[in-house]
Amino acid sequence: MTLRGFIRDRIVGYVIKIMALAMIFVFMTAFKAHVQAIAAVTIVLVLADISFEIWEYCRKKNFYNRVKRSLDDIDKKYLISEMVEHPGFYEGDILVEILSESNKSMAENVAKYRRKSKEFREYIEMWVHEAKLPLATMRLMCHNNSDIENKMAVQLGRIDDYIENVLYYARSENAERDYVIKEVSLKKTFGNVAVKNRETLQMIDAVIETDGLDISVMTDGKWLEFILGQLMANSIKYYSPERQLIISVRAEKTDDRITVYFRDNGIGIDEADIPKVFEKSFTGQNGRKDLKSTGMGLYIVKNLCDRLEHGISIESVKDEYTEVKLVFKKNDFYRM
Amino acid sequence: MNKILIVEDDRLLCKELADLLEGSGYAVERIRDFSDACAEMVASDADLILLDISLPGENGEVLLQKYRKTKDTPVIMLTSRTGELDQVLSMSYGADDYVTKPYNPTILLLRISAILKRTSKTVQKQMYKDIEVSLVKGSLVRGNEEQVLTKNEMIIFGVLFDHQGEIVSRDELMTALWDSDEYINDNALSVNISRLRNKLSELGVPDAIETRKKQGYLLRGI
Numbered sequence: 001m002t003l004r005g006f007i008r009d010r011i012v013g014y015v016i017k018i019m020a021l022a023m024i025f026v027f028m029t030a031f032k033a034h035v036q037a038i039a040a041v042t043i044v045l046v047l048a049d050i051s052f053e054i055w056e057y058c059r060k061k062n063f064y065n066r067v068k069r070s071l072d073d074i075d076k077k078y079l080i081s082e083m084v085e086h087p088g089f090y091e092g093d094i095l096v097e098i099l100s101e102s103n104k105s106m107a108e109n110v111a112k113y114r115r116k117s118k119e120f121r122e123y124i125e126m127w128v129h130e131a132k133l134p135l136a137t138m139r140l141m142c143h144n145n146s147d148i149e150n151k152m153a154v155q156l157g158r159i160d161d162y163i164e165n166v167l168y169y170a171r172s173e174n175a176e177r178d179y180v181i182k183e184v185s186l187k188k189t190f191g192n193v194a195v196k197n198r199e200t201l202q203m204i205d206a207v208i209e210t211d212g213l214d215i216s217v218m219t220d221g222k223w224l225e226f227i228l229g230q231l232m233a234n235s236i237k238y239y240s241p242e243r244q245l246i247i248s249v250r251a252e253k254t255d256d257r258i259t260v261y262f263r264d265n266g267i268g269i270d271e272a273d274i275p276k277v278f279e280k281s282f283t284g285q286n287g288r289k290d291l292k293s294t295g296m297g298l299y300i301v302k303n304l305c306d307r308l309e310h311g312i313s314i315e316s317v318k319d320e321y322t323e324v325k326l327v328f329k330k331n332d333f334y335r336m
Numbered sequence: 337m338n339k340i341l342i343v344e345d346d347r348l349l350c351k352e353l354a355d356l357l358e359g360s361g362y363a364v365e366r367i368r369d370f371s372d373a374c375a376e377m378v379a380s381d382a383d384l385i386l387l388d389i390s391l392p393g394e395n396g397e398v399l400l401q402k403y404r405k406t407k408d409t410p411v412i413m414l415t416s417r418t419g420e421l422d423q424v425l426s427m428s429y430g431a432d433d434y435v436t437k438p439y440n441p442t443i444l445l446l447r448i449s450a451i452l453k454r455t456s457k458t459v460q461k462q463m464y465k466d467i468e469v470s471l472v473k474g475s476l477v478r479g480n481e482e483q484v485l486t487k488n489e490m491i492i493f494g495v496l497f498d499h500q501g502e503i504v505s506r507d508e509l510m511t512a513l514w515d516s517d518e519y520i521n522d523n524a525l526s527v528n529i530s531r532l533r534n535k536l537s538e539l540g541v542p543d544a545i546e547t548r549k550k551q552g553y554l555l556r557g558i
Binding site for chain 2: 130141143144180208210220223
């Protein structure tokens with residue numbers, strides 16, 4: 001609150017008061033009042049007005065400045081109604097009342113949507129489990145009728161991947177903590193991913209190299225499997241037909257962290273696209289060539305990594321390689 | 337012959353599972369009435385139990401907890417739930433393995449045979465004809481002659497040995513290899529098999545492994 005703004009706001013009042021003073025002066029002169037009396041009355045009135053204005057300015061400035069300061073201090077601005085102190089004047093009371101009413105209504109609204117999104121998520125989880133049942137049955141049917149096994153199994157694998165995507169998207173968007181951090185073997189987790197993709201990898205005659213995976217990291221095993229699965233799917237999707245696909249996975253241990261490098265020699269990513277690959281629905285140049293891109297895979301991966309507090313970054317040279325780096329901090333707290 | 341009890345309420349899935357297991361030489365028993373599944377599980381003389389988590393009435397985790405109070409037959413949990421927590425819980429209740437749907441059938445069979453091998457009470461010496469098979473040492477011994485196999489060769493021989501007299505497809509061999517973190521390709525498999533053949537012929541059984549065109553390989557029975 002500035003003095004200038006305060007005065008500008010009350011300028012009409014001042015004009016009326018000055019006119020009133022002028023009229024008092026005219027009347028008193030007409031009634032032949034003594035000059036000293038006129039002066040005394042004028043001084044008293046002017047002093048009274050000025051001190052009233054100063055008091056008014058001070059208490060309002062005090063209140064509004066405090067409100068503004070707390071508004072600047074908090075990052076969740078909608079909580080301001082919890083922060084204002086008792087104003088001690090009428091207009092302030094009205095403001096506080098309005099703020100708290102509106103806050104209450106907003107809280108109800110947010111709670112409604114939170115409940116809805118939670119219900120939706122629960123439904124998705126349930127649906128995924130339901131959908132996996134016929135998928136499992138079909139997988140077995142394929143195996144038991146071996147003449148259609150391979151081709152069908154690959155397609156079923158794709159459906160399974162898409163279903164997983166939905167599940168992890170729902171999980172990654174949700175604020176609840178529904179993961180379990182424990183020691184997870186990198187070798188076993190990557191093994192699961194490799195076996196899952198074996199048919200496709202063999203169809204394009206890819207080579208898999210691993211190095212130093214005989215260590216454990218602190219993470220949620222299922223989430224990590226999904227993350228590595230997505231990276232693998234990308235390597236398969238964007239391999240270069242000009243050379244044999246080599247996927248190399250390497251882990252490096254230092255004092256305070258374990259870094260996993262997931263590298264392929266595929267078509268790479270355009271330099272301009274790299275900063276945006278983790279954005280939602282970003283497909284970039286590679287995506288425009290391949291219409292199957294949805295731009296969701298890496299977005300979900302990044303989200304999951306953020307929630308597990310793993311670092312993730314990507315490095316690539318077009319037509320040469322793509323390398324994704326996952327960083328697991330060694331946290332002794334988890335080991336307790 | 338080992339007997340496997342399937343505790344799964346989805347009829348069709350249960351039937352396909354039974355077909356798969358019977359096709360691989362196991363005897364299969366099913367539970368049809370889930371009103372007192374635990375009692376039926378206890379009453380069964382199966383060597384291994386495949387237990388679904390989402391069942392009518394009591395769920396699989398509760399069943400497992402109850403069952404473990406009386407018997408310690410190995411149990412593999414089958415589930416479509418994909419949370420880490422479910423797995424941790426199941427293992428803590430005493431499950432021997434945990435497989436999520438939709439499972440790769442070959443891998444499921446590998447897991448089953450691995451657990452059965454681990455828990456079979458009599459560890460008899462494994463013999464192929466007059467060759468002693470040492471899976472632990474990774475070698476084949478005949479009299480004074482010993483042939484040391486590489487990890488890959490041992491895995492291949494192990495699978496063929498378990499299915500003596502049956503055709504094993506290249507795909508099954510590949511799955512077994514990849515499941516043991518050996519990510520080899522088609523050519524490497526052929527190379528490994530021919531090396532294994534050489535080693536077997538050094539031991540005096542040159543034609544033990546037969547090639548069946550477009551079907552796979554077969555280790556001649558005794």
